[in-house]
Amino acid sequence: MGLKILWFIPTHGDSRYLGTTRGARHADFDYFKQVAVAADNLGYEGVLIPTGRSCEDPWTVAASLIDATKRLKFLVALRPGLTLPVQQARIAATFDRLSGGRLLVNLVTGGDADELAGDGLFLDHAERYELSGEFLQIWREVLARSHGGEPLDVTGKHLRVEGARLLYPPLQAPYPPLFFGGSSPEAHELAAAQLDTYLTWGEPPAAVAQKVADIRARAARHGRTLTFGIRLHVIVRETEEAAWDAAAELVQHLEPATVAAAQKKFAQMDSVGQRRMAALHGGQYDPKDIRKGLEVAPNLWAGVGLVRGGAGTALVGNPEQVAARIREYADLGLEYFVLSGYPHLEEAYRFAELVFPLLPLAVREKLAQPALSGPFGEIVANTYLPKTAAS
Numbered sequence: 254m255g256l257k258i259l260w261f262i263p264t265h266g267d268s269r270y271l272g273t274t275r276g277a278r279h280a281d282f283d284y285f286k287q288v289a290v291a292a293d294n295l296g297y298e299g300v301l302i303p304t305g306r307s308c309e310d311p312w313t314v315a316a317s318l319i320d321a322t323k324r325l326k327f328l329v330a331l332r333p334g335l336t337l338p339v340q341q342a343r344i345a346a347t348f349d350r351l352s353g354g355r356l357l358v359n360l361v362t363g364g365d366a367d368e369l370a371g372d373g374l375f376l377d378h379a380e381r382y383e384l385s386g387e388f389l390q391i392w393r394e395v396l397a398r399s400h401g402g403e404p405l406d407v408t409g410k411h412l413r414v415e416g417a418r419l420l421y422p423p424l425q426a427p428y429p430p431l432f433f434g435g436s437s438p439e440a441h442e443l444a445a446a447q448l449d450t451y452l453t454w455g456e457p458p459a460a461v462a463q464k465v466a467d468i469r470a471r472a473a474r475h476g477r478t479l480t481f482g483i484r485l486h487v488i489v490r491e492t493e494e495a496a497w498d499a500a501a502e503l504v505q506h507l508e509p510a511t512v513a514a515a516q517k518k519f520a521q522m523d524s525v526g527q528r529r530m531a532a533l534h535g536g537q538y539d540p541k542d543i544r545k546g547l548e549v550a551p552n553l554w555a556g557v558g559l560v561r562g563g564a565g566t567a568l569v570g571n572p573e574q575v576a577a578r579i580r581e582y583a584d585l586g587l588e589y590f591v592l593s594g595y596p597h598l599e600e601a602y603r604f605a606e607l608v609f610p611l612l613p614l615a616v617r618e619k620l621a622q623p624a625l626s627g628p629f630g631e632i633v634a635n636t637y638l639p640k641t642a643a644s
Contacts (some may be wrong), residue, residue, distance in 0.1 A: 255615030256583060257298040257482075259328060260601050261317075261593035263286055264302060264309040269596055272515075272560040273506040278596065280309075282317060288598050289318045295498040295605040298615065299326030301484075301591050303563075304361050306368045312344060319352045328357040328432060328591070333388035334374040334381065339417045342392045342428075346399060349423035354422045356429040360385065360448065362440075364524025378523045383437040389431070389447045395419055397427035419634055432589075434484065436464070436526040443473030448479065450589060454526055455485040456533070456564035457550035462585050469586075482589025483582055486557050486567035487600065489607050496569050503542045503595060504556050512536060515560040522562075530565040531556045552578050564593075576611035 262285050269276030278284065282510070292300050302311040315327040329348070331341055349356040361368050362381045369376075376384060387409035395405050399419035407414050423429055432446050434452040441464070444451045451468050453461050465481055472479050488503070490496040516536035519527050533555040539545045548557045552574050558565020568575045579590060594600025633639060 254615055255274050256579070257299055257589045258609075258612070258613045259299045259326075259589065259591045260288070260292040260297045261597060262314065263304045263593070263597045264311070264314055265305075265307040267596045267598075270506045271504055271557065271595070272508070272511045275506050276596075284598070285314060286318060286321050288601060289322055289325060291598060291601045291614075292451070293322040295601060296614070297325065297601070297605070298589075298611065299328055299355075299357060301328040301359070301593075302330070304330035304332060304359075305365075306371065312348070316348060316351075319348075319355070322355075324355070326355045326357050327352070328359050330359045330361045331388070331392070332361055332363070333370050333385040334363075334369075338388045338391040338412065339395055339414055339419075340618055342395050342399075343419055345392075345429055346396060346419055346421055346423040349429050350421060354424035356423070356425070358429050358431050359431040360389065360431060362435065364527055366523060367521070376436070379439060379448045380411075382437075382443055386443055386447065387412045389443075391417065393428055393431075393447065396423060396429075400424070400426050432482070434526065436524075436529055439644075440525070441468050442471055444468055444479065445477065446475050448633070450480045450482055452482045452484055452589065452591065454530055454564045455483055455553065455568075456529065457553060457564055458581055458585060460529075461582065461587070465586050480589065481587045482591060483587050484564040484591045485593075486564065487575060487592050487594045487604050487608075488554070488567050488569045489572055489594075489635065491571060491607070493571045493574060496571060496574075497544060500554055500556060500567070500569050504538070504543060504559065504598075505540070507540075507559065512538075512559045515562075519562055527562060530555075530563075533566065534558060567594075572607040572611055576608050579608075580611060 263280055266280045267278050289300060302315050304311045311329045317330045322504060345358060362385050391407050391412060391414055395417050398405055399422035405414060405417040430449045432450045432452055433448040447470050453464050468479060488496050488500050490499055519531050533546055533549045538547055539560060543556055547554050549555050552568055552570040554567045554569045555565060557567050568578050594604060
């Protein structure tokens with residue numbers, strides 16, 4: 254099947270090295286625009302825009318990039334409890350219309366109680382999933398009815414609407430596709446009942462297969478089917494040795510105190526997915542051998558998760574190895590691959606140039622096609638065209 258590869262807009266900052274200001278770059282609109290335009294021109298399906306206290310507001314960032322891009326889709330967060338469902342449905346419909354149908358929606362329930370309290374949400378894990386279920390019920394139905402239907406009345410435990418309606422429907426019917434990631438039983442049940450695409454963080458293939466099987470079984474009981482995807486970092490180089498050297502460089506300035514502080518904070522969260530990420534490495538690593546204890550499956554490296562919350566694993570290797578690992582996940586039924594790399598601008602190019610030609614992509618394979626306005630590469634001696642490389 255055709256794979257859909259998405260990239261990432263680093264609205265919480267970008268760097269050449271994790272856990273330090275060395276090699277850091279200022280993340281502003283011009284930089285976000287550079288990454289988005291690169292992803293659009295290279296043929297990525299879309300971009301994920303993160304959410305949370307450490308990030309710029311995702312909807313504002315996404316809206317600012319509509320006119321800078323042509324085909325790129327935007328995977329943007331819904332936050333139940335931080336906004337109301339009808340208001341958020343209206344925003345989504347407007348964005349979808351103004352972008353020409355390029356909106357993808359990412360449900361985020363949140364896993365950091367301190368951050369949620371700072372935003373005014375004081376529900377525990379189970380209550381947040383109750384709220385999310387009611388939120389989605391209203392959000393989905395009011396958008397579906399905007400294409401022609403009666404006003405909506407819903408009374409739930411956490412949310413209530415009377416006569417809710419939208420006058421301007423989204424272009425995508427009945428509503429823009431809904432993505433979601435979560436590892437708890439409540440998360441799997443919510444995904445099975447109401448979501449369109451389930452995204453897992455980058456766990457080893459056997460663990461991902463178990464998740465896919467569980468959600469498929471739950472969805473079948475609801476008479477539904479889902480598509481699946483995965484969120485990963487990538488470190489790809491021409492050779493395997495160079496890729497692992499790049500992984501070592503990424504964490505070479507990490508200090509033990511930084512790792513310990515990050516792991517302490519992650520341990521306080523009630524996110525099951527975050528606990529599963531932390532369990533892959535236990536906060537331990539050997540600076541002299543960054544594969545030891547961190548290569549948790551072939552070419553799957555947990556070093557990013559030493560200090561980064563959320564997605565904490567990377568595919569590391571040469572182009573053929575990384576493509577093979579992606580195909581291994583695809584064989585489990587995964588269709589969407591949401592990727593990132595440090596720094597994000599350069600790595601967007603590197604991954605597209607090295608790995609796109611090795612994958613069956615659903616997007617246009619721009620780098621593998623003849624140019625419409627000129628040759629690829631630099632013309633040699635003003636006369637000779639560079640030889641086309643075999644894919």
